[in-house]
Amino acid sequence: MSFDEIVCREFAELATDYLDGAMPEPTLELVEEHLAMxxxxxxxxxxxxxxxxxxxxxxxxxxxxxxAEPVMQQLVGAFRRRRQGGPPG
Amino acid sequence: xxxxxxxxxxxxxFVALVTRYHASLKRVARAYVSTDAVAEEVVQxxxxxxxxxxxxxxxxxxxxxxxxxxxxNKAKTxxxxxxxxxxFASLGPADAQPxxxxxRFQAEGDAWPGHWAVPPRPWEDPERRLQxxxxxxxxxxxxxxxxxxxxxxxxxxxxxxxxxxxVCMLLDLSAGNxxxxxxxxxxxxxxxxxxxxxxxxx
Amino acid sequence: xxxxxxxxxxxxxxxxxxxxxxxxxxxPGAWVIAAGDxxxxxxxxxxxxxxxxxxxxxxxxxxxxxxxxxxTGRHKISAPRARLVRRVEGWDAGCEQRFAxxxxxxxxxxxxxxxxxxxxxxxxxxxxxxxxxxxxxxxTRELDPPETARVxxxxxxxxxxxxxxxxAIVAAYIAAQTAARVGGPDAAGxxxxxxxxxLGSELRLRS
Numbered sequence: 001m002s003f004d005e006i007v008c009r010e011f012a013e014l015a016t017d018y019l020d021g022a023m024p025e026p027t028l029e030l031v032e033e034h035l036a037m038x039x040x041x042x043x044x045x046x047x048x049x050x051x052x053x054x055x056x057x058x059x060x061x062x063x064x065x066x067x068a069e070p071v072m073q074q075l076v077g078a079f080r081r082r083r084q085g086g087p088p089g
Numbered sequence: 090x091x092x093x094x095x096x097x098x099x100x101x102x103f104v105a106l107v108t109r110y111h112a113s114l115k116r117v118a119r120a121y122v123s124t125d126a127v128a129e130e131v132v133q134x135x136x137x138x139x140x141x142x143x144x145x146x147x148x149x150x151x152x153x154x155x156x157x158x159x160x161x162n163k164a165k166t167x168x169x170x171x172x173x174x175x176x177f178a179s180l181g182p183a184d185a186q187p188x189x190x191x192x193r194f195q196a197e198g199d200a201w202p203g204h205w206a207v208p209p210r211p212w213e214d215p216e217r218r219l220q221x222x223x224x225x226x227x228x229x230x231x232x233x234x235x236x237x238x239x240x241x242x243x244x245x246x247x248x249x250x251x252x253x254x255x256v257c258m259l260l261d262l263s264a265g266n267x268x269x270x271x272x273x274x275x276x277x278x279x280x281x282x283x284x285x286x287x288x289x290x291x
Numbered sequence: 292x293x294x295x296x297x298x299x300x301x302x303x304x305x306x307x308x309x310x311x312x313x314x315x316x317x318x319p320g321a322w323v324i325a326a327g328d329x330x331x332x333x334x335x336x337x338x339x340x341x342x343x344x345x346x347x348x349x350x351x352x353x354x355x356x357x358x359x360x361x362x363t364g365r366h367k368i369s370a371p372r373a374r375l376v377r378r379v380e381g382w383d384a385g386c387e388q389r390f391a392x393x394x395x396x397x398x399x400x401x402x403x404x405x406x407x408x409x410x411x412x413x414x415x416x417x418x419x420x421x422x423x424x425x426x427x428x429x430x431t432r433e434l435d436p437p438e439t440a441r442v443x444x445x446x447x448x449x450x451x452x453x454x455x456x457x458x459a460i461v462a463a464y465i466a467a468q469t470a471a472r473v474g475g476p477d478a479a480g481x482x483x484x485x486x487x488x489x490l491g492s493e494l495r496l497r498s
Contacts, residue, residue: 004365007203009194013187016272020253022264029365036305036347037460040208044189047209048272051279052247054219058228059248065112066104067133075107075136076100082140083098200445 006030011041015048092152095143107136110153113244114160116232120176120241120260121161121168131167135160154255157245161259176238177262177270183236184269188276212286224285231281232274239274246271292357293497294338294368296375297349305349311375319356320375335362335369341496343367345467345486348390348460352382352494381494387459393489394462395424395447395454397482401469402431402440402447408473409437418444427451443472 006014006027011034017023018031035042059065066072094102114135118128138159146155168176195206218224232240245256257267298304302311312320325335338357339347343366359371399418406415414434421427431448450465463486470482490496 007201008205008208009187009189009191009203012189012194012276013272015188016268016275020268022253022268025364029367032306033346033366036349037464038204040205043209043211047212047215047279047282048275050212050215050219051275051282054216054282055228055232055243055247055278056250057220058225059112059232059244066108067111067129071133072104072107075133075140076103078137079103079140080098080100082143083096198442200442200449 004030006034008034008038008041008044011035011038012044015045018045019049019052092143092146092148103140110156111136113249114156116237116244117157117160117241117259118164118167120237121164121173123171123173127167127171128164131164132160134163138163153249154251154259157249157251157259175261176241177260177266180266180269181236181238183239184266184273186273188272189280209283210286212282215282215286218286218289219282227281227285228278231278235274235277239270239277242267242270243274243278247275292361292368293376294340294355294357295344295379295496296338296353296355296373297344297347298351298353300350302351302375305347311353314375314377319377322358322372322374324372325370335371336373337364338368338370338373339366340368341491342484342487344490345460345463345483348387348463352379353377354379354496379494379496384457386493388454388457390486390489390493391454391457391459391462392424394459394466394486395427395451396422397466397485398447398450398462398469399427401466401473402444404473405440405443405469406434406436409440411437411440418447424451424454428455443469446472 011031014023014027014031018028023031035045067075091102091106095106111132114132115125115128118131118135119125122128122131135156139156142159146152150158165175193205193207195201195204199206219228232243235243241260242256242262245251245259246253251259253264253267256262257264260267262270296311298311299308302313303309304311309323311323314320323336336357338355344352346366354376355373356376357368357370357373362369399421403415403418406412406418414436418427418430418434421430428448428451431444431451434444436444446465446469450462450469453461453465463483466486467479467482471479474481
């Protein structure tokens with residue numbers, strides 16, 4: 001570029017920095033100037049943010065990811081023994 | 090409160106705790122050790138240490154952070170024993186790849202070098218559409234296909250909601266590297282979501 | 292100081308989506324204070340001087356009062372607090388379209404200069420004759436420019452396409468970029484100054 005600006009390919013690497021508020025002010029200025037006029041980068045930013053939000057729900061499927069039953073039994077057994085034994089000293 | 094229930098010996102509370110966190114703990118462990126099976130062992134050792142340490146837990150941190158601290162320490166120790174290199178000491182080759190393939194952007198000699206050549210298509214109602222069983226499977230598969238270090242950071246930041254500085258402390262990771270790894274992970278998963286939505290259109 | 296602020300339809304901040312308190316019955320809107328609250332903006336409220344306007348075009352233009360220690364950025368001002376004073380009614384879809392068309396013609400002219408420098412005066416003249424964005428787009432597609440003018444002509448075509456769609460902020464950016472292709476960074480600065488002049492004069496803004 002013939003003068004200071006951030007283009008799309010650069011912004012694509014900076015989206016998480018932007019969302020984290022972890023951008024030094026000079027870079028932030030350039031990013032905001034670019035986002036003001038680039039729908040596509042605003043969409044990309046929105047998609048990164050959405051992705052970050054939905055992964056929590058995708059993983060939240062409960063019992064599917066618990067340890068296998070025999071293992072769970074062992075852990076519960078250890079828990080039971082420890083609580084019945086009471087705290088040390 | 091959960092901690093009170095656990096200290097009172099409530100087994101249902103303990104089962105709920107294990108069910109809730111087992112998978113995430115395993116993802117983080119996997120960044121340090123050589124196989125899934127070893128990661129599973131590390132997580133089981135972690136649960137035993139949690140059982141043992143419940144009374145000593147001082148609540149200076151949240152229960153969640155405490156769980157991941159124990160896990161991280163055990164995983165690190167196990168990783169050292171396996172003589173693996175420390176996973177977060179520096180960025181790996183997977184973290185050096187651009188987040189978006191270069192051919193999505195215009196090249197030198199085009200009218201707008203560095204601008205989108207194939208821009209992202211806006212997503213319609215993504216939160217609702219990504220709730221479907223199929224979408225969740227695709228997302229989980231996408232996360233599972235990430236390099237282990239990216240899975241670990243994505244799990245801690247976006248799945249478990251830990252703050253950036255907590256994650257840096259847990260993983261001995263610089264703030265900058267943490268953001269790079271997180272961004273690579275998110276970008277890959279975004280790309281998978283994009284493919285999924287494109288398939289729906291076809 | 293008095294300066295300006297672009298907001299999205301409904302008085303929303305373009306980045307924050309913050310709903311700015313609007314003026315009512317001749318009274319300014321309530322003061323908005325930057326409180327280190329990430330939902331608004333990191334540490335300050337931002338605004339435009341007239342010279343900054345072309346970078347920030349949005350649906351609504353507001354005159355606003357900025358108070359406290361004012362800092363100047365590259366193309367903006369920052370202040371600890373601000374309030375909206377009055378809507379600049381002249382900035383509407385019609386005005387935005389006129390401005391976009393003007394920028395498209397400026398980009399066309401820079402592309403024509405590039406053609407002349409490349410030795411193709413005939414194409415340059417033909418291009419300059421096209422007045423509307425539609426005609427400019429057509430012309431850029433019909434031309435077979437010399438290599439040294441190819442990119443600039445393509446850029447002008449893009450500028451006219453964006454102007455057709457009413458995307459003034461992009462048409463303005465493209466006009467500055469074509470100016471830079473022909474005259475370097477100083478020419479881009481001059482182009483932006485021309486753009487602010489157009490807006491300031493058309494909307495009768497205080498500089």
